[in-house]
Amino acid sequence: MINNEKIIEIKNLNMSYGSKQVLKNINLDINRGNIIGYIGPNGAGKSTTIKILLGLIGGYGGEVKIFGRDIREDDFEYKNKIGYVPEIVKVYESLTAQEYLTFIGQLYGLEYKICDEKAKRLMKVLGIEDSYESRISSFSKGMKQKIAIISAVIHNPDILFLDEPLSGLDANSVLLIKEIINKLKENGKTIFYSSHIMEVVEKISDRIIVLNDGNIVADGNFEEIRKSSFDGSLEEIFNELTGFAEHSELSNEFINILNEV
Numbered sequence: 001m002i003n004n005e006k007i008i009e010i011k012n013l014n015m016s017y018g019s020k021q022v023l024k025n026i027n028l029d030i031n032r033g034n035i036i037g038y039i040g041p042n043g044a045g046k047s048t049t050i051k052i053l054l055g056l057i058g059g060y061g062g063e064v065k066i067f068g069r070d071i072r073e074d075d076f077e078y079k080n081k082i083g084y085v086p087e088i089v090k091v092y093e094s095l096t097a098q099e100y101l102t103f104i105g106q107l108y109g110l111e112y113k114i115c116d117e118k119a120k121r122l123m124k125v126l127g128i129e130d131s132y133e134s135r136i137s138s139f140s141k142g143m144k145q146k147i148a149i150i151s152a153v154i155h156n157p158d159i160l161f162l163d164e165p166l167s168g169l170d171a172n173s174v175l176l177i178k179e180i181i182n183k184l185k186e187n188g189k190t191i192f193y194s195s196h197i198m199e200v201v202e203k204i205s206d207r208i209i210v211l212n213d214g215n216i217v218a219d220g221n222f223e224e225i226r227k228s229s230f231d232g233s234l235e236e237i238f239n240e241l242t243g244f245a246e247h248s249e250l251s252n253e254f255i256n257i258l259n260e261v
């Protein structure tokens with residue numbers, strides 16, 4: 001399905017922390033129903049972009065429109081239609097899954113009874129329903145990740161920002177969550193997928209955007225990126241685009257230091 005409705009429009013986006021410019025004139029239009037692989041080396045500016053889109057940080061230059069409206073003017077309504085799985089999951093660990101998920105659901109305006117029922121059913125699908133009334137502090141890493149995913153989608157958002165969403169999940173859960181992401185796309189949801197696992201980004205994304213030092217250095221589907229670069233895997237192209245060629249030298253140096261004593 002080709003959908004040209006622009007759901008996110010970013011014009012001349014700049015962001016600095018003190019004297020350090022971390023986003024340098026980013027221009028991006030994102031269409032509804034796409035999975036966008038948003039990748040780049042550590043410190044490239046990915047989280048900063050996502051936090052601006054989420055309305056979590058201000059002080060930027062340029063313009064960001066979501067659902068056609070400037071987020072500076074409409075910073076409340078649009079937030080009800082977006083969901084976010086952060087890289088480092090901070091859930092309120094002293095709460096039970098039931099307390100936490102119903103709290104989040106109610107923040108998004110759902111009735112208690114509806115979020116209670118939905119949360120329990122979603123946990124069942126992800127195989128953790130037995131822990132619905134247990135404290136999150138007793139959960140394994142993967143279980144906490146599943147809670148973070150449920151809390152990001154319980155209100156059925158139109159745009160989903162996922163930062164390393166598969167972190168800590170076992171192979172079966174990875175398969176299930178990837179399948180769910182594809183079905184969310186088929187349902188017209190737009191997904192911003194940020195990850196360092198290149199194999200997944202390569203397979204899952206309709207469009208891949210590579211950020212390096214605050215600049216977009218590649219933008220297109222995997223085939224287009226291959227054509228404009230070379231015929232390799234996304235991991236190889238990524239290393240080439242971001243200028244990282246010293247892995248052999250650096251790994252030798254690391255081992256040599258260990259061998260000194």
Ligand SMILES: Nc1ncnc2c1ncn2[C@@H]1O[C@H](COP(=O)(O)OP(=O)(O)OP(=O)(O)O)[C@@H](O)[C@H]1O
Nearest residue numbers: 017018022040041042043044045046047048049087
């Ligand atoms: N609150 C802050 N104050 C000062 N500098 C910051 C702040 N947040 C981020 N930075 C700097 O901005 C740059 C971009 O950081 P950002 O977190 O956006 O990178 P990233 O691409 O998400 O990296 P990673 O892959 O490691 O998560 C980095 O140099 C970082 O040190």
